[in-house]
Amino acid sequence: xxxxxxxxxxxxxxxxxxxxxxxxxxxHQVDPKLMYEIGTDFKNYFKDRGITKIFTIESSGIAPTxxxxxxxxxxxxxxxxxxxxxxxxxxxxxxxxSFTKGSDYELTLSKKYITKExxxxxxxxxxxxxxxxxxxxxxxxxxxxxVEGIGIVIEKSFQPGHDMIMSKGYxxxxxxxxxxxxxxxxxxxx
Amino acid sequence: xxxxxxxxxxxxxxxxxxxxxxxxxxxHQVDPKLMYEIGTDFKNYFKDRGITKIFTIESSGIAPTxxxxxxxxxxxxxxxxxxxxxxxxxxxxxxxxSFTKGSDYELTLSKKYITKExxxxxxxxxxxxxxxxxxxxxxxxxxxxxVEGIGIVIEKSFQPGHDMIMSKGYxxxxxxxxxxxxxxxxxxxx
Numbered sequence: 014x015x016x017x018x019x020x021x022x023x024x025x026x027x028x029x030x031x032x033x034x035x036x037x038x039x040x041h042q043v044d045p046k047l048m049y050e051i052g053t054d055f056k057n058y059f060k061d062r063g064i065t066k067i068f069t070i071e072s073s074g075i076a077p078t079x080x081x082x083x084x085x086x087x088x089x090x091x092x093x094x095x096x097x098x099x100x101x102x103x104x105x106x107x108x109x110x111s112f113t114k115g116s117d118y119e120l121t122l123s124k125k126y127i128t129k130e131x132x133x134x135x136x137x138x139x140x141x142x143x144x145x146x147x148x149x150x151x152x153x154x155x156x157x158x159x160v161e162g163i164g165i166v167i168e169k170s171f172q173p174g175h176d177m178i179m180s181k182g183y184x185x186x187x188x189x190x191x192x193x194x195x196x197x198x199x200x201x202x203x
Numbered sequence: 204x205x206x207x208x209x210x211x212x213x214x215x216x217x218x219x220x221x222x223x224x225x226x227x228x229x230x231h232q233v234d235p236k237l238m239y240e241i242g243t244d245f246k247n248y249f250k251d252r253g254i255t256k257i258f259t260i261e262s263s264g265i266a267p268t269x270x271x272x273x274x275x276x277x278x279x280x281x282x283x284x285x286x287x288x289x290x291x292x293x294x295x296x297x298x299x300x301s302f303t304k305g306s307d308y309e310l311t312l313s314k315k316y317i318t319k320e321x322x323x324x325x326x327x328x329x330x331x332x333x334x335x336x337x338x339x340x341x342x343x344x345x346x347x348x349x350v351e352g353i354g355i356v357i358e359k360s361f362q363p364g365h366d367m368i369m370s371k372g373y374x375x376x377x378x379x380x381x382x383x384x385x386x387x388x389x390x391x392x393x
Contacts, residue, residue: 036313037315040281041281041283042279042280042316044278046276048269048273071261071262075265075269076265076279079238079269082233083238087235089233090231090233091230091232123226123231126231
């Protein structure tokens with residue numbers, strides 16, 4: 014997605030070989046029109062796939078996902094990051110490790126919002142180690158539903174997430190694919 | 204907002220005299236078209252007020268706020284809930300107490316995304332005790348900017364937040380105003 018790569022080059026800041034800050038349009042300040050265009054791209058790729066619901070993970074995935082869900086006329090489900098296990102039995106939970114924060118959380122989905130018949134698109138803002146997206150996929154499959162695809166706004170292709178998702182056979186569609194980061198340098202996959 | 208009140212009556216669940224669950228269309232599963240209509244209502248009320256940016260608090264405020272920001276052609280800024288103080292000096296922070304979670308967090312705003320010239324609309328999903336909205340207002344005023352208004356999707360008018368915000372002279376616009384909750388009962392302000 015050309016306009017997204019242009020914004021990443023103009024406004025993104027590579028702080029190290031793994032950290033890219035895009036907090037002027039995606040994570041802290043958010044450009045709603047860009048989010049809408051991102052939604053259009055996801056819709057164009059996934060529109061004929063019989064998707065029934067779109068899942069995302071709080072909180073930076075919400076803005077691009079709600080714009081996609083509106084254009085595809087589908088509900089969005091926000092998976093919650095809870096600190097502890099919920100013992101009620103009315104939720105699906107799976108433990109996810111956040112490399113960014115160096116801690117674990119329980120990715121949580123109410124059983125009310127998924128059925129075996131669901132065919133689900135997962136959308137998230139970043140793909141790095143793949144922990145969040147694969148955690149979402151585990152919850153969906155535990156519920157007996159299908160992961161139809163995974164849409165990512167910015168993929169750091171040199172980190173393990175890309176290959177882990179591909180090795181599980183999921184259809185991964187990333188709008189911007191970064192091949193290399195260094196302080197002050199951002200390169201895209203050719 | 205009639206369509207919102209209808210959804211609250213049809214799908215909302217009053218769990219106690221203070222807790223209203225609306226997780227089928229606002230907090231967990233989200234209806235993007237309703238979020239768009241909420242955005243239209245906020246735009247119609249605040250459109251001639253010279254607003255420069257829209258602030259919200261992660262994470263349930265993001266979906267209605269990004270829909271408002273798109274229709275008003277303004278950037279959205281997501282205030283972050285951090286656990287500890289940031290000592291870098293590049294952020295504004297204020298301590299907010301969450302009655303829901305029974306704990307405190309540091310509401311955090313990068314200094315890059317606010318100037319003294321800003322005229323800001325705050326939007327959030329719920330107003331109860333007013334802690335989050337008033338925390339956002341403190342950050343804005345600490346930066347020397349102006350709080351032009353506060354937009355709330357669902358106000359629990361019988362809790363202290365409404366009066367606290369009014370007593371500070373802010374223009375508060377709530378789309379649904381609930382006067383009373385009891386297990387199984389939801390009443391709106393007439």
